[in-house]
Amino acid sequence: MQRKTLIGLGGASMLATSLAPALAVFDAREARAQGAPYAVLTAQDAAVLESLGDVLVPGAREAGLTHFIDHELASEQPRLFLRFSQLPEPLAAYYASWSRAFTSAVQSRTGKPFAALDAPARHAIVEALRGGTLAPWNAPAPAALFYTALRLDAVDVVYGTIAAFERLGMPYMPHIAPKTTW
Amino acid sequence: MAAEHVDAVVVGSGAAGAIMAAKLSAAGKKVVILEGGTTVQPREMVSADIYGRRLHWGGPAPAVRLATPAIHTNFSTGWQTGGTATHHYAAWFRLHEEDFRMRSTFGRGNDWPISYDELRPYYDRIQTEVGISGDATAEVWRPAGEPYPMPGLPTFAQGAVIKRGFEKLGMRTAPLPVAINTREYHGRPACLYDGWCDAGCPIGALANPQTVYLKAALAQGAELRTHATVTRVLTTANGKRATGVEYVDADGTRRMQPADVVVLAAFAIQNPRILLNSANAAHPNGLANVSGMVGKNLLVHPTTNVYGMFAEETQPAMGVAIGQLVSQDGYAKDPQKGFLASYQWLIASAWKPNGLLGLAASRQELYGAALDDFMHRAAKHIGTLQMVGETFPVAENRVELASDKDAYGFPLARVVFSWSDNERALYEHASGEGLSVLRAAGATETWRGPLVNQHLMGGTIMGNDPRTSVADSFGVTHEVPNLVIAGPGLYPTSAAVNPTFTLHALALRGVERILRAWPG
Numbered sequence: 001m002q003r004k005t006l007i008g009l010g011g012a013s014m015l016a017t018s019l020a021p022a023l024a025v026f027d028a029r030e031a032r033a034q035g036a037p038y039a040v041l042t043a044q045d046a047a048v049l050e051s052l053g054d055v056l057v058p059g060a061r062e063a064g065l066t067h068f069i070d071h072e073l074a075s076e077q078p079r080l081f082l083r084f085s086q087l088p089e090p091l092a093a094y095y096a097s098w099s100r101a102f103t104s105a106v107q108s109r110t111g112k113p114f115a116a117l118d119a120p121a122r123h124a125i126v127e128a129l130r131g132g133t134l135a136p137w138n139a140p141a142p143a144a145l146f147y148t149a150l151r152l153d154a155v156d157v158v159y160g161t162i163a164a165f166e167r168l169g170m171p172y173m174p175h176i177a178p179k180t181t182w
Numbered sequence: 183m184a185a186e187h188v189d190a191v192v193v194g195s196g197a198a199g200a201i202m203a204a205k206l207s208a209a210g211k212k213v214v215i216l217e218g219g220t221t222v223q224p225r226e227m228v229s230a231d232i233y234g235r236r237l238h239w240g241g242p243a244p245a246v247r248l249a250t251p252a253i254h255t256n257f258s259t260g261w262q263t264g265g266t267a268t269h270h271y272a273a274w275f276r277l278h279e280e281d282f283r284m285r286s287t288f289g290r291g292n293d294w295p296i297s298y299d300e301l302r303p304y305y306d307r308i309q310t311e312v313g314i315s316g317d318a319t320a321e322v323w324r325p326a327g328e329p330y331p332m333p334g335l336p337t338f339a340q341g342a343v344i345k346r347g348f349e350k351l352g353m354r355t356a357p358l359p360v361a362i363n364t365r366e367y368h369g370r371p372a373c374l375y376d377g378w379c380d381a382g383c384p385i386g387a388l389a390n391p392q393t394v395y396l397k398a399a400l401a402q403g404a405e406l407r408t409h410a411t412v413t414r415v416l417t418t419a420n421g422k423r424a425t426g427v428e429y430v431d432a433d434g435t436r437r438m439q440p441a442d443v444v445v446l447a448a449f450a451i452q453n454p455r456i457l458l459n460s461a462n463a464a465h466p467n468g469l470a471n472v473s474g475m476v477g478k479n480l481l482v483h484p485t486t487n488v489y490g491m492f493a494e495e496t497q498p499a500m501g502v503a504i505g506q507l508v509s510q511d512g513y514a515k516d517p518q519k520g521f522l523a524s525y526q527w528l529i530a531s532a533w534k535p536n537g538l539l540g541l542a543a544s545r546q547e548l549y550g551a552a553l554d555d556f557m558h559r560a561a562k563h564i565g566t567l568q569m570v571g572e573t574f575p576v577a578e579n580r581v582e583l584a585s586d587k588d589a590y591g592f593p594l595a596r597v598v599f600s601w602s603d604n605e606r607a608l609y610e611h612a613s614g615e616g617l618s619v620l621r622a623a624g625a626t627e628t629w630r631g632p633l634v635n636q637h638l639m640g641g642t643i644m645g646n647d648p649r650t651s652v653a654d655s656f657g658v659t660h661e662v663p664n665l666v667i668a669g670p671g672l673y674p675t676s677a678a679v680n681p682t683f684t685l686h687a688l689a690l691r692g693v694e695r696i697l698r699a700w701p702g
Contacts, residue, residue, distance in 0.1 A: 056549040079232050083240035084256050084538060086248050126549060151549060152542065156232055159557060160536035168535060168561035170499045173376035174229035175384045 026071055028064025028157055039074040040092045041066060045099035049150060051115040052102065055122055056147075057154035068157050069095060081152040087141060094139070098146040101139035102129070108136060184426075184438040188212045191427055191441035192404075193412045193456070196265020197682055198669035198689050199447030200391035203399035205693040206445075213399065214439055216410040216429050218448070219261030222268060224392060227382030231537035234381030237262060237269040246451055247584040249598040253482055253635040257538060259449060263408060264391035266449060267682060271379050271504035272361040272388045273528065274314050275679035276305050279325050280515055281524070284675050288515065288522060292479070292575050292674035295646045295655040298325050304687035312389045312686070313367035316359030323510040332364045336375070340496040340565050341506035341530035347623025348509055348529075358508040358528060361389035361683070377532025379503035380539070388502075407431070413592050414460040415444055415665060421464020423701075424665040430590050442701055443664045450480065450638040450671040454581040455595040457642070457652075470642075470659035475652050477581035480597065481640035481676040484523075484571040484605040486633055488616035489544050490625025495562045498533035498541075504680075505568065506530040512612065513678065515572075521607040523572035524678035527616065531566055544631065567619060569612040570636070572678040574604045581641050601633065609633040637681050639670040657692040664701050668692060 038046055046066040054061040072078040073092040082091050106114045106125055114125060128134040132144040139146070158164060165172040189211035192199045199215060207213045222237065239246075239259040246255055260266035279298040284291035306328040315332040318324055334357025337345070348355050362379075363372045373387040386393040400406060409432035416425045416438065426440035446453045454477040458468035468476050507529035515524050535541045541560045542548075548556050573579075584596035613630045620628045644667075645651025648660035651674070657667045668689045670681040677684075 077236055077240055079235040084254060086254055086256050148546060155536045155542040160231060168558060170561045175378055176228045178228050178230040178233060
């Protein structure tokens with residue numbers, strides 16, 4: 001069972017972690033609320049992923065989307081959707097390249113960062129991303145896969161929890177209840 | 183570094199390896215099981231989709247490369263105690279009589295080297311040992327066999343709503359036969375119908391290897407070593423007999439396990455990889471590969487889901503992951519349909535919000551407020567059908583060695599697979615039919631998913647002719663009489679039913695033959 005604490009996820013996080021309250025069991029929402037440092041993602045990449053992810057699945061930001069992604073990328077076996085795409089390199093590289101390709105393409109197309117766009121402009125960007133027409137796209141994996149992966153990661157943190165099941169009116173009925181929020 | 187000589191070494195602790203080890207150890211043989219993955223115990227099977235993903239292949243060291251275009255394999259494989267079957271959904275069907283003679287009937291594809299009648303007694307015995315729930319009378323398509331030992335699955339609201347659509351179109355349904363207990367059976371409890379099958383079944387209601395045959399094997403003295411990655415099968419200098427296997431343990435130490443009999447039960451991709459990587463002076467093209475057939479005829483089940491939203495509540499969370507009902511009215515192979523393939527419908531699977539098969543994944547185009555609205559409606563009103571179809575077998579769909587290597591210096595497996603017009607025509611036909619069923623059932627909104635794959639078969643197919651197959655009908659390789667293949671890799675055709683029951687029946691038939699003709 002993977003119940004890693006934030007301590008030990010990576011050397012880069014050790015100093016900052018020691019300044020933040022330690023979590024007994026990793027919880028993405030709590031990690032975000034506490035401002036826990038990232039082990040793999042850069043703050044810049046995380047901000048881009050969070051901004052887009054919250055548009056794809058409202059509530060993903062507060063649910064700790066980027067801390068969830070970061071936690072999984074730092075583990076030996078990331079349980080993100082992307083593991084089923086069977087890409088040949090470590091998954092972390094894809095999130096970093098996607099974030100940068102997305103930032104660059106949005107800037108090229110609109111002259112603004114994604115977070116500064118109004119709702120119709122964001123919608124146009126998301127549709128281009130989903131359809132694979134967002135250009136230029138300088139990443140090794142397709143734009144459409146970025147949309148799919150980030151959207152399902154956001155779904156995990158927003159709709160995959162016991163509390164979310166309750167909100168949806170679905171009985172959770174666990175044999176063994178998860179210790180984390182998912 | 184060589185270990186103590188044993189009677190049999192079994193490579194893989196999944197469904198096929200577990201039953202082989204159980205029967206060998208029951209006969210008094212000293213058995214070692216080598217499992218490349220990690221240990222997963224039932225108490226670790228946490229009920230959450232995210233936790234369940236670790237049961238699917240995806241460890242730190244990749245073993246498979248995909249050609250483009252290709253199928254995906256991680257979701258359909260596993261690498262832990264119990265292998266892929268640890269997360270299987272336990273739809274246990276018999277093949278139909280017609281599945282065994284595709285080539286002799288239609289002049290295309292492959293025949294099996296045995297008939298249904300030869301396999302039937304083994305289906306019946308496995309069914310009694312493991313326990314299957316179903317209604318043999320309602321399954322009007324079912325070939326002859328003993329009735330199921332347990333009554334069929336209950337039908338919840340989703341199943342009842344969709345059944346209405348089948349009935350309006352004059353199509354028949356029956357309780358879906360499953361290796362899941364509907365009442366206590368052989369000391370294992372009844373299912374609670376909470377739909378967490380994909381995360382493993384910690385209560386043992388679902389017959390995964392930890393619950394049945396692996397448990398029996400270990401109780402009978404078989405030894406299980408996890409984190410034991412088999413790299414090669416070793417042979418005598420003349421190549422006529424296997425002497426054991428080479429493997430790498432958790433510490434990275436290369437070891438040998440000598441044995442009288444080697445059973446490869448590492449599934450449809452790793453079995454060919456190990457055989458090809460076992461090339462030596464006597465077998466320069468790979469072990470058991472003088473025919474060049476190792477890796478060829480890789481098979482999957484072409485699959486799609488169709489979905490409907492209903493006005494009434496459907497209790498989508500209730501039931502088991504595979505579904506509640508089955509319809510095989512489209513099973514007959516008939517080229518007049520525009521394709522040569524069987525297919526069936528699995529009806530009313532239990533839903534979760536997230537995950538590869540979750541609510542959100544069924545509507546990839548939705549995001550933002552539209553997604554949230556959909557999630558709230560679907561959580562109470564969705565219904566679904568899954569088509570399981572047949573792949574036409576072709577040698578070009580294959581496993582071969584990749585150019586890059588694993589940490590131990592052995593080439594990875596490379597999967598090359600393309601859909602043909604046959605599967606595309608099947609998809610169009612079946613998905614259209616499925617949408618019609620849902621509309622007839624009263625769905626106010628319907629949609630379909632893409633053509634995808636599930637299950638892996640073939641790659642080391644069995645047959646009577648050593649020029650066109652790797653093993654005989656017992657799984658014994660044509661070239662090395664003490665090297666045995668177990669599992670769905672033996673299937674010459676995929677048929678259109680879930681493969682786990684058949685692999686058990688074949689393994690039982692094979693292991694009893696091996697015990698009768700034990701090398702000595």
